[in-house]
Amino acid sequence: MDYKVSDIMTKNPLCYTVPSSISEVIKILIKNNVTGIPIKNSQNKYQGIITRRDIFYNPDETQTALVMRKAPPVNQNDPVEAAAIQLYTQKKRHVAVVNDDNEIVGILTPQNFLNLIKEKYGKVKVKNVMEYSSVPCWEDTPLSVALLMMNLSQIYSFPVVDKNAKFTGLVTDRDIFDRVKMYETIESSEAGIADDEDPWSWDGIKNVFTYFIAKSNITVPDIPVKKLLVKDPQVIYLESDLEDAVKLMAQRNYNQLPVLTGHGDIYGMLYDIEIMKIFKD
Structure with missing residues (x-):
């Protein structure tokens, strides 16, 4: 069809x-x-x-x-x-x-x-669609540095490794935002969110994470990435069929998945946007 x-x-x-x-x-x-x-x-x-x-x-x-x-x-x-x-x-x-x-x-x-x-393309191998850059992050990297890495690279999810370069988890911009401290002096007037507005305003701020990182008076905790990384995240393997990856993405609403070698070492990240190129074939 x-x-x-x-x-x-x-x-x-x-x-x-x-x-x-x-x-x-x-x-x-x-x-x-x-x-x-x-x-x-x-x-x-x-x-x-x-x-x-x-x-x-x-x-x-x-x-x-x-x-x-x-x-x-x-x-x-x-x-x-x-x-x-x-x-x-x-x-x-x-x-x-x-x-x-x-x-x-x-x-x-x-x-x-x-x-x-x-x-249509479920049996294509994951390794055949990967092309985007992936940035590993050392687990002892301070959150402030990880955030700077995200802002400069425009990559918002990093596989995390230990000192032996072994994959230990995943960190995303949302994980960092969950740990930032917002002062009462947050620029709510400029953002159009006044003190007397509905409670959803404050709960929903996480959805515009990067805007408030840039515009608000916030503090990133002085802790390493390993304190908040997602341990044992869902992963996919280089030799896996693409249908396995997109099934996970669809079920969990993931934008990306860590990709491991057959030995369990981190190889990179598979992003949903790069999969779109498969329609060029």
């Missing part, structure tokens, strides 16, 4: 409009526990897409139009292969779907493709 984008997309996604402020978008992301949304104009036409990391990399901008990416959308009638390659080319996890009138009708992330990958 030949699939179209409309067959796998998430329909009627949450959207927001321009003109608007970044503080409004942040509140939408937080309240709805999403990491990115399409942006439209007053005529309901697609304008761009914005994610929490777009906001982070433009910490001094206050207007949505200046932060959103004017990324090409895909049409709902396009073949899924074209949409997968668009994700892979953009190296981003969200692409908007429009109709023939350029109105937003859906959104795609790599998660939308996983079942189809399992069906």
Whole structure:
């Protein structure tokens, strides 16, 4: 069966409009526990897409139009292969779907493709799709240094190794954020979150982690990565079939998986975006 984008997309996604402020978008992301949304104009036409990391990399901008990416959308009638390659080319996890009138009708992330990958390419070996860089992190690295590594590399999940280079776990940006201390002087007014707003505002701040790292008065604890790493994370092996990897990603909503050699040594990371290139074959 030949699939179209409309067959796998998430329909009627949450959207927001321009003109608007970044503080409004942040509140939408937080309240709805999403990491990115399409942006439209007053005529309901697609304008761009914005994610929490777009906001982070433009910490001094206050207007949505200046932060959103004017990324090409895909049409709902396009073949899924074209949409997968668009994700892979953009190296981003969200692409908007429009109709023939350029109105937003859906959104795609790599998660939308996983079942189809399992069906069509399940027997491809993991080693044959890996290509992205992976950065190992020593378990005694201070959290502040690990955070700097993430911000400079734009890689947000590191396999952790001990002094003998043996794989001991995984650390992500979310793990670090869970341990930061936010002062009462957090820049809530600039973020549009006032003291008298709903409690979800504070619970949801974790969803826009990198924005508050850049804009807020926070302290990263003076502890090593090994104090908060995810021990015994789900892993995949170089010789594993791709269907095993995407099954884990789909079930656990993972964006990446550590990849080990047959001897249990860390080889790298498998990212959902890089798997999209398989549709080029």
